[in-house]
Amino acid sequence: MRYAVFGAGSMGSLFAGRLAASGADVVLVGRGDHLDAVERDGLRVVGPDDEETRVPLATARDPGAVEAPTALVLCVKAYDTERALRDAAPLLGISTDVLTFQNGLGNAETVAGFVPEERVVVGTTSHGAYVPEPGAVRHAGVGETVLGRFFAANGARVESYADDLTAAGVETTVTDAPERAVWAKVLVNAGINPATALADVPNGALVDPDATARESAGDGSGSGGAGERVLDTAVREGVRVAAAEGVEFDPAVAVERTREVAERTASNASSMRQDLQRGRATEIEALNGEIARRGDAYGVETPVNRTLADLVRLATQGSGSDGRGR
C-alpha cells in the first residue's frame, strides 16, 4: 500500500506523519515553508499528551515526480479539490483510489469527475490538529475517523486503509453511509464556522452561558444567546436540506451535537475564523453556500445559511481574495 497525501496543512501532515511513523510507504505532496522544513528535518509530531516524535517523511513539490500510489489522500481545502486533482492526474494509476478527507459537500462528486466512481472513497475526521510552526504538527484532540466508498460497496482495500490508519494511531472505522458522515460534519461546520469567523470569536462564545445570563440581566453586556440562535437555525435549515436528499437527522440531536462540539472546542479558533483573519479563501462555498444552493434546488428555504454565506463572501472580498483561493 502506497499513500500520496496531497495538502501539507494540519490534517495532511498529521495523517502523513502518523502513517510514516508506523512504517507505511507515504509521501506528503505540497508546498511552502512547512514542506521545506519537513523535507530538511523531518516532521515533528506532538501528541495530545505532549509526547514528541520526529518522523522522517518523504515530500514532493512536483506531483509528476511521485510514483503512482495505491491511494491518493486529498487533504487540501475544499475549493482546491479540482486544482489538486488536475495536478495529480499524472500519478493516478489505473487502480488508484482517491480518498477525500475534505470539509463540505460536493467533494466526492468533484473527485468522480477525475476517476471512475468506484474509486472514490470519502472520509471524515474530527481529530483536532494544527501546525504550530513550519516542520511541526500538533495533534491537539483525538477524534473519530470514518471512511467508505461513496458510489460503490466497500471492499478489502477500504478495510486496509482503515487498518493502516488505525495502526498508525488514527483510529478509523469503515462506514456504508459516508454521505451521512459528510452531512453530519457539514452541519457542525455550518453551525459554528461562519458565525465564529464573522463575529471573530472562539467556538465556545456561541454557547457561552455567561453571555446569555448577562443579557437576561438586562445590562446590555451579553450576547443574549445570539450565537445559539445562529447556530440553531443554520443547523436546522441544513437538516431540512439533508432530508430532501434522503439523509435524515433529528434536528434537536443535530443542534445538540453542534453545541457539544462548540463546547468541547471552546477555546479554538474555527478554521474559517483563521482563514478570514489571515485574509485567505474560506470553505464557505462547500458549507453554507452549498446548503443554500441545494436548498434552492429542492425548494427548501435557507435564509440564515444564505445570509451567512453572503456575509463571509463580503468579508473575503474585503480582504482582496475572491473566496476561491485565487
Ligand code: KPL
Ligand atoms: O472543524 C472545525 C473547524 O474549525 O473547521 C470545528 C469542529 C468547528 C472546530 O473548530
